[in-house]
Amino acid sequence: MKPFDFVQPATTDAAIAALAEHSPNVRILAGGTDYVVELKFVTESPGVVVDVSRLEDLKGIELTDAGLRIGAGVTHTEIMEHPLIAEHAPAMIDAAHTVGAVQTRNLGTLGGNLVTCVPSMDSGPTLMALDAQVTILGPNGTRSMDLVEFFVGVRKTALQPDELLLEIIIPKENLGKPAGFIKFGLRKGQALALVNAASSFTIEDGKFKDVRISLGAVAPVVIRATKAEAVLEGQAVSEELINEAAKVSVTEANPIDDFRASKEYRNDLIEVGTRRTLQAALDIANSRANG
Amino acid sequence: MTDITLIVNGEEKTASVPPETTLLKMLREDLNYTGAKLGCDVGDCGACTVLVDGMAVNACLMLAGQAEGKKIETIEGLSTLEEYHPIQKAFEDVAALQCGFCGPGMIMSTKALIDQGEDLTKQEIKDALSGNLCRCTGYTKIIEGVIDAYEEITGKKVPEENPRAA
Numbered sequence: 001m002k003p004f005d006f007v008q009p010a011t012t013d014a015a016i017a018a019l020a021e022h023s024p025n026v027r028i029l030a031g032g033t034d035y036v037v038e039l040k041f042v043t044e045s046p047g048v049v050v051d052v053s054r055l056e057d058l059k060g061i062e063l064t065d066a067g068l069r070i071g072a073g074v075t076h077t078e079i080m081e082h083p084l085i086a087e088h089a090p091a092m093i094d095a096a097h098t099v100g101a102v103q104t105r106n107l108g109t110l111g112g113n114l115v116t117c118v119p120s121m122d123s124g125p126t127l128m129a130l131d132a133q134v135t136i137l138g139p140n141g142t143r144s145m146d147l148v149e150f151f152v153g154v155r156k157t158a159l160q161p162d163e164l165l166l167e168i169i170i171p172k173e174n175l176g177k178p179a180g181f182i183k184f185g186l187r188k189g190q191a192l193a194l195v196n197a198a199s200s201f202t203i204e205d206g207k208f209k210d211v212r213i214s215l216g217a218v219a220p221v222v223i224r225a226t227k228a229e230a231v232l233e234g235q236a237v238s239e240e241l242i243n244e245a246a247k248v249s250v251t252e253a254n255p256i257d258d259f260r261a262s263k264e265y266r267n268d269l270i271e272v273g274t275r276r277t278l279q280a281a282l283d284i285a286n287s288r289a290n291g
Numbered sequence: 292m293t294d295i296t297l298i299v300n301g302e303e304k305t306a307s308v309p310p311e312t313t314l315l316k317m318l319r320e321d322l323n324y325t326g327a328k329l330g331c332d333v334g335d336c337g338a339c340t341v342l343v344d345g346m347a348v349n350a351c352l353m354l355a356g357q358a359e360g361k362k363i364e365t366i367e368g369l370s371t372l373e374e375y376h377p378i379q380k381a382f383e384d385v386a387a388l389q390c391g392f393c394g395p396g397m398i399m400s401t402k403a404l405i406d407q408g409e410d411l412t413k414q415e416i417k418d419a420l421s422g423n424l425c426r427c428t429g430y431t432k433i434i435e436g437v438i439d440a441y442e443e444i445t446g447k448k449v450p451e452e453n454p455r456a457a
Contacts, residue, residue, distance in 0.1 A: 006293070006310030006356050029354070036313070036352045037333045049310070053357050077346070101422025102400065104334055106346040107353065189421030190335065 002045040012057040012137055012164060015050055019162045020139055022048040028164065029053065030073055033100065033108040034116045052164065058111065061085060066133075067172040072111025072165040076123075077102070079110060089170055091179040091198060095126040098183040101190045111165045114150065117157050117221065124151065124222035125198035126181045128214035130174045138163040151221035177202060177210070178288070180280025184269045186260060193217040194261045197249075197273030201232065203285045208232040213245070213274055218253035218266065225249040228274060242282065246275035295355045299324060300368030314358045315339045315350035318365065326366035326395045330424075337423035340396035341365050347403035349422075366395035369402070378402055378440040387436035389427035397423045401437045405444055413438065413452045 009015040019026055025047025029035050032053075039046070052058060058073030061082045068088050070079070076096040079085050085092050099105050099113065099122045113123040114134070124147070132147045139162055147168070150158050159165060179200035185191025196216030202209045211232045213225040228249035235241055255266035295312075296305040299322060306321035318324040318341065330338030332351050339350040342364035369376035375383065378398050388394045397420065404411070404419040416437050425433060438449045 001311035003309060003311055006354070008356065029357075032352050032354065032357065033334055033349075036354065039311070040332065051354070051357055100334070101337070102403070102419055103337060103340055103347050103349045103422045104352070106343075106348050189418070 001039050002042060004039075004045045005048045006051065007048055008051045008054065012052075012055055012166065015052055015055060015164055016137060016139055016162065018048070018050050019164065022050075023161045026050060026161070028115075030058075030112040030115075031075065031108040033104045034112065034118075053109075058109075058166065063088075064169075065172075066169050068170040068175055070110055070168045070170075072114075072167055073109050074111075076100075076105035076108050076110065076113075080105070088175040089126075089130060089179070091126045091129075091181045091200075092123075094181045095122050095183070095196075095198070098122045098185075098193070110168060114147070114168070115157055115159060115165050117151055117153075117155050119154060119220055119222070120193040120196070120217040121222065122183060122193060122196060122216070125196045125214040125216045126179065127168060127170070128222055128224060129179055129181075129198040129200040129212040130170045130177060131212065133169045133171065135166045135169065136163050137166045142166065144169075148224060154220045174200070178281040178284035180277035180284075182273050182276050182280075184273060192260070195255070195266055195269040195273050196222075197270065197277045199274065199277035199281050201278075201281055201285075203237055203289070207234055207236055208241075209234070211245075213249055213278070215249065215253055215270060215274070218255040218270055223252065225252040225274065227252055232278075237282070239279070239282075242275060242278045245278060246271045249274040293356065295359050297322075297355075297358055297360075298362045300364060308355050310354065310356055312355045313351050314341070314343075314348075314353040314355050314363070317355040317358075318350060318363070324365045324367050327399075328392055328395060330392070330396075335422075335424065336393070337396040337400065338393055340399045340423065342399055342403050345403065345406060347400045347422075364399065364402070366398060369398065376402075377443050378405070378436075381440035381443060382433070382436040385432050385435045385439060387429065387432045389425075389429050393423055393425045393427075397425070397433055401440060404437075405441050408445075410447060411441055411449055413449055416441070416449070 027046045058071045060071045076099045079096040181198040184195045198214045201211040211229040216222045228245040231245040257263035292307045328338035330336035334349040334352045341350045
């Protein structure tokens with residue numbers, strides 16, 4: 001690793017001050033599962049590394065007036081084990097479980113996964129399917145945006161160099177919303193996603209409502225498959241229509257063709273993934289209606 | 292250089308290291324705990340697995356500064372000259388290891404898993420060890436060793452698996 005200065009601020013305000021002081025030659029370190037690897041390969045020093053892994057303001061999972069608040073510094077393991085996630089957003093557990101392995105889930109954070117913004121991130125689709133919002137702290141206070149706007153490009157988010165991702169919020173109205181997540185990799189453990197998919201909807205008067213379909217690893221950033229959503233929205237619930245939406249979702253993606261999998265195979269996975277996650281959401285909705 | 296203090300296997304240890312030092316490098320090169328191995332150095336192989344505040348982590352992915360003041364458990368803390376830890380004993384009894392390079396990581400991941408106190412299935416054991424790679428193709432014996440250690444330590448039984456499942 002190239003030498004760098006290491007700063008461990010005690011508060012988020014101190015972290016913001018450190019970012020402002022050293023910008024643009026400054027980087028944020030949280031769980032390190034991605035950034036420490038990057039540090040081993042960079043040819044130039046990043047300048048200053050600001051360690052946010054101990055900031056209390058980035059920790060914690062709790063219900064607030066806005067919904068379910070998850071601190072950006074919460075680890076994937078904490079998500080998997082937290083009762084509020086199990087109760088209000090269980091699809092997030094499935095997504096967290098597919099991240100790396102135990103050791104990386106114990107270190108890696110939800111915020112880090114989003115900020116790193118690689119196309120194959122496992123946290124994005126489920127959060128997007130639940131209309132998650134992010135809160136960003138900067139020198140002038142906080143600002144909020146929808147997660148879908150936060151992702152800008154490969155390894156590029158709306159975060160400015162002097163800003164810090166503070167928390168992720170699942171809006172109150174979406175707590176407990178039926179949702180499904182699936183990841184396709186080359187093997188069960190420690191695999192990069194070939195395709196990630198997540199879907200959610202509610203059923204009102206026998207019709208699909210608030211349909212969300214989100215796909216990962218199929219475009220530069222995690223996307224919403226809005227045409228496929230429109231196939232279902234407001235229509236009477238049927239499995240045929242789910243199959244139709246799954247087919248349409250393929251047209252909205254543009255997966256890569258590489259040594260891991262061909263574009264054709266990835267397109268097949270998109271259809272299967274959309275269908276299975278919609279079906280999973282339907283199963284949850286049905287089991288609630290019947291029980 | 293910064294003074295970093297760790298509680299390694301119950302003992303307070305301090306070394307002066309530059310910021311770009313990983314926990315693994317500090318343990319191995321500054322404190323002479325060479326049980327944790329440098330394998331892939333990118334968090335894939337798990338040979339560097341140690342427990343930090345009871346959690347299994349890749350010591351190659353954590354900066355020493357991030358571990359300041361934390362409780363670190365390494366393979367050196369498990370056995371005495373007189374007696375193996377039950378996990379090590381179980382691994383020896385089933386001949387779980389061939390070359391042994393993955394062993395310290397496998398055993399520390401196993402310790403973190405058993406220490407959680409949950410009832411375990413074979414699938415959960417496999418899942419918990421998915422971040423530890425063995426290149427001698429020895430997973431079958433390693434899983435057997437983990438099951439034996441779990442049953443010995445907790446007095447519980449791992450349920451028989453339907454061979455057609457999984």
